[in-house]
Amino acid sequence: MSKVAIIGAGPCGLSALRSFEQAEKKGEKIPEIVCFDKQEDWGGLWNYSWRTGSDQYGDPVPNSMYRYLWSNGPKECLEFADYSFDEHFGKPIPSFPPREVLYDYILGRVKKGNLKNKIKFSTTITSVVYNGNNFEVAYRDKKNATTSTDVFDYVIIANGHFSVPFIPEYPGMKAFPGRIMHSHDFRDAEEFRDKNVVVLGSSYSAEDVALQCHKYGAKSVTIAYRHNPMGFNWPKGMKEVYHLDRLEGNKAIFKDGHVQEADAVILCTGYLHHFPFLSEDLKLNTGNRLYPPKLYKGVVWQNNHKLIYLGMQDQFHTFNMFDCQAWFARDVIMGKTKVPDSSEIEKDINKWVSMEEKLESADQMIDFQTEYTKELHALSDYPKIDFELIRKIFKEWEHHKVENIMTYRNKSFSSPVTGSIGPKHHTAWEVAMDDSLKTFLDQPKK
Numbered sequence: 001m002s003k004v005a006i007i008g009a010g011p012c013g014l015s016a017l018r019s020f021e022q023a024e025k026k027g028e029k030i031p032e033i034v035c036f037d038k039q040e041d042w043g044g045l046w047n048y049s050w051r052t053g054s055d056q057y058g059d060p061v062p063n064s065m066y067r068y069l070w071s072n073g074p075k076e077c078l079e080f081a082d083y084s085f086d087e088h089f090g091k092p093i094p095s096f097p098p099r100e101v102l103y104d105y106i107l108g109r110v111k112k113g114n115l116k117n118k119i120k121f122s123t124t125i126t127s128v129v130y131n132g133n134n135f136e137v138a139y140r141d142k143k144n145a146t147t148s149t150d151v152f153d154y155v156i157i158a159n160g161h162f163s164v165p166f167i168p169e170y171p172g173m174k175a176f177p178g179r180i181m182h183s184h185d186f187r188d189a190e191e192f193r194d195k196n197v198v199v200l201g202s203s204y205s206a207e208d209v210a211l212q213c214h215k216y217g218a219k220s221v222t223i224a225y226r227h228n229p230m231g232f233n234w235p236k237g238m239k240e241v242y243h244l245d246r247l248e249g250n251k252a253i254f255k256d257g258h259v260q261e262a263d264a265v266i267l268c269t270g271y272l273h274h275f276p277f278l279s280e281d282l283k284l285n286t287g288n289r290l291y292p293p294k295l296y297k298g299v300v301w302q303n304n305h306k307l308i309y310l311g312m313q314d315q316f317h318t319f320n321m322f323d324c325q326a327w328f329a330r331d332v333i334m335g336k337t338k339v340p341d342s343s344e345i346e347k348d349i350n351k352w353v354s355m356e357e358k359l360e361s362a363d364q365m366i367d368f369q370t371e372y373t374k375e376l377h378a379l380s381d382y383p384k385i386d387f388e389l390i391r392k393i394f395k396e397w398e399h400h401k402v403e404n405i406m407t408y409r410n411k412s413f414s415s416p417v418t419g420s421i422g423p424k425h426h427t428a429w430e431v432a433m434d435d436s437l438k439t440f441l442d443q444p445k446k
């Protein structure tokens, strides 16, 4: 029997565990599986932590989620095909849930099985080396301060890529009298009430951290883009300007000559794909893009087919794409799906990478990742789910954001799994300050 290591018990690692469990339920003989996570519990980024910096063992905190985070995409687009929101909550729920609700949903599926005992928690993978035959995997049990080594036939890398912040430096930062931080360490916007906040970046963190600061009472929020502005109709008190040039005292000076007093600068400048435990020959070297190179079907490492990467793409699609990847990877590992010869692999990767490099608009990117996910879906027995509806919902969602960035989270969509329509939430996002699971689910009776 072969042995598989899964590194990470976040959504991707849990998809992998679930995929093997489903095969076993069908009577198939599955490999021996050990999953490792350096956190004390499962759920990856969704396992919220108040901590920033180091954990109690001195290791960097992987978590980048903040307290009052609400889903930035419709929940219908990430729904599991084999475990609907209706099944988990016993009723349809609104389309943009807060963090705690999504966390509950992610865990609901895996709690049903006997999967937790396959995970070694508080255990950090420190080294993975391929010896020509199998993988030598070293890990550190943080609680007991012990180090061990084990041998695996396959390794699944599911350690996420939104944990290690990319932190640029701009002139004047050293002398800035206020607070400079990365979105990785952002936990709560309360501290920016009545403050002038400058946000760097033009992607999802910049958009959402800026909106959080506005929602919780910042005096002003100035977002600085480097290449392309997000271009939304920002509410009063928010604006978007071109690229930070430097800080001078407490002033942020932008390349278009604009000057803004600042109490805080929040760097929403993205994350690094970081694999300190992998030997160089196994390491994926990429930025945050929709089709990282050297991965066959976005999953199998081109130079060693026993090494699998999950969820390494930039993400429109998330949980059900991770599932499609995990189901496909499981079948490769179990020998049910054959990986073609190296020239076919090269051709397939080049096809996707060259298509990706031509993408210009958000709609094209949505189409690209939907096509990719559909292709993977067709390669395994992952249950039926309506990806055409998901494609349509993503595009409507993009257009809702352009219409009004403050209200897009108040819209409703229908499920690609059950067809049920998400009810309108009882409180508009802009004024919903209590994001607890209880308040979110308790719709006032009509």
Ligand SMILES: Cc1cc2nc3c(=O)[nH]c(=O)nc-3n(C[C@H](O)[C@H](O)[C@H](O)COP(=O)(O)OP(=O)(O)OC[C@H]3O[C@@H](n4cnc5c(N)ncnc54)[C@H](O)[C@@H]3O)c2cc1C
Pocket: 007, 008, 009, 010, 011, 012, 013, 036, 037, 038, 039, 043, 044, 045, 046, 062, 064, 065, 066, 069, 070, 071, 072, 073, 078, 123, 124, 125, 126, 158, 159, 160, 161, 162, 163, 277, 310, 311, 315, 318, 319
């Ligand atoms: C601020 C923020 C908000 C987001 N919001 C949404 C959203 O609303 N909707 C959505 O669909 N997606 C969202 N995402 C995207 C997010 O990437 C996915 O939802 C999901 O968490 C990715 O799952 P993952 O398993 O790949 O990675 P992660 O969730 O990062 O999990 C990786 C796990 O690997 C473990 N690990 C890492 N290194 C090691 C090691 N060396 N040894 C052992 N264990 C290790 C970590 O402890 C962690 O538990 C958000 C991302 C961020 C940063």
Ligand SMILES: NC(=O)c1ccc[n+]([C@@H]2O[C@H](COP(=O)([O-])OP(=O)(O)OC[C@H]3O[C@@H](n4cnc5c(N)ncnc54)[C@H](OP(=O)(O)O)[C@@H]3O)[C@@H](O)[C@H]2O)c1
Pocket: 069, 070, 071, 072, 073, 162, 168, 183, 200, 201, 202, 203, 204, 205, 206, 208, 209, 225, 226, 227, 228, 268, 269, 270, 271, 288, 315
């Ligand atoms: N509520 C939510 O659900 C929520 C909230 C936040 C984040 N997220 C998720 O978190 C993930 C990560 O998003 P992200 O926005 O952190 O990362 P990202 O999408 O990789 O974007 C990184 C941003 O940093 C900018 N940047 C990089 N270097 C810079 C520099 N030197 N100066 C100025 N800008 C620089 C990039 O701008 P250029 O384009 O100019 O390179 C880009 O806009 C996504 O999956 C997102 O969906 C979700």
